[in-house]
Amino acid sequence: MRIIGIIAEYNPFHNGHAYQIEKIRSLTQADFVIAAMSGNFVQRGEPALIDKYARTEMALSCGADLVIELPALWATASAELFASAGVALMRKCGCVDTLCFGAETDNLSLLKEVASLLVSEPEDYKEVLSSCLKKGMSYPAARSQAVCSYLKEANQQIPADELACLLNEPNNILAIEYLKAIQAQNAAITPYLIQRTGDGYHEAALNSSLSSATAIRKELLSNGWNDITTLNPYLPEAAYSILKEYLNLYPPLSANDFSAPLSYLLLQQSEAQLAFCGDSNEAIAHRIKNLQKQFHSFEQFCQLLKTKDMTYTRISRIFTHLLLQITAEDYRLGKSLDYIPYLRILGFRKDASRLLTILSNYADVPMISKSANAASMLSSDAARLFDLDVFAGELYENILSGKTGQDARSEFVRNIVRV
Secondary structure: OOEEEEEEOOOOOOHHHHHHHHHHHHHHOOOEEEEEEEOOEEOOOEEOOOOHHHHHHHHHHOOOOEEEEEOHHHHOOOHHHHHHHHHHHHHHHOOOOEEEEEEOOOOHHHHHHHHHHHHHOOHHHHHHHHHHHHOOOOHHHHHHHHHHHHHHHHOOOOOHHHHHHHOOOHHHHHHHHHHHHHHHOOOOOEEEEEEOOOOOOOOOOOOOOOOOHHHHHHHHHHHOOOOOHHHHHHOOHHHHHHHHHHHOOOOOOOHHHHHHHHHHHHHHOOHHHHHHEOOOOHHHHHHHHHOHHHOOOHHHHHHHHOEOOEOHHHHHHHHHHHHHOOEHHHHHHHHHOOOOOOEEEEEEOHHHOHHHHHHHHHOOOOEEOOHHHHHHHOOHHHHHHHHHHHHHHHHHHHHHHHHHOOOOOOOOOOOOEEO
């Protein structure tokens, strides 16, 4: 039996995601596809466009057999931690033999070479990295230059432009992180690469039928959601119907919808407290406090704070961590628990219910299908991570409630999705 894993956000689920699942099934003859999906907040440090239950229904209606939530602690983390937790989740399932991911390149061997370099970190590489950081480069840019320098010296056969391109494309970067995690965790999981087709990850315009999630979100947030017919060509029919039904009841959320609670927290927190927030440090906290009076909105303040060595995305993640009460200590705790101390089931296909039996037989950690049962199933440390998931869901719901006037739906009464 072959069980394939995918780590995704599906924000929202679109034709490119459906293409990936279809290719996986045809190329690998997969029996089941398990998706590890971010919850209500995503890796760029933003709320998901629509909630995790609607996105789960989209995924299940368009080819996935089971959706498991990637805990909020890791779903909102750096690419390295996001990938490490995703691989750990697949490993904890105990039955996933292949991890499938997309990338802009089809050169898996080169991606593996870069991943091995970043795991081993030889001295020559670290010297260039340190030099670049001292020049004020951001960590991603410094790492990219150090990798290019080292591999160009070690392997003259690799064109410099191919290397530079490799490390500037978001899906390539995430693919490398998955390969690093598989190697570092000694996971018995085979990587399977599918080259990305269609528009680029950051392409903001709707061009082809395989337009990016970025372009779809931009279209939806800028042109309103009462009439989404313009999005019909870019989503599978089932996903489009689910999105339309959701938007008849609830608006899509963006980072700016969280501006008011963020403003309050920035006023309420001391500089030391801000420095202890996940992904933050003393220098960032000092800069936030110095510019605090210029806060107008979540996104505007991220733009104001970003610098040559501090990306917008990292600042956005820090603010999301502040909103979700995620601290540096939580990351230490999460790593001590080997990233994934439970598997929270968000939904499954009824005709793939046998997969739940397989999971129950092979999973290394408790499986949670009802939030109310978590407290009796988890250690106090694992329960802390689960509490972060619950809080993320409750906060998201409360913001929705404020925009619609409807009662917020508790995480403790939401049912898993069955399609």
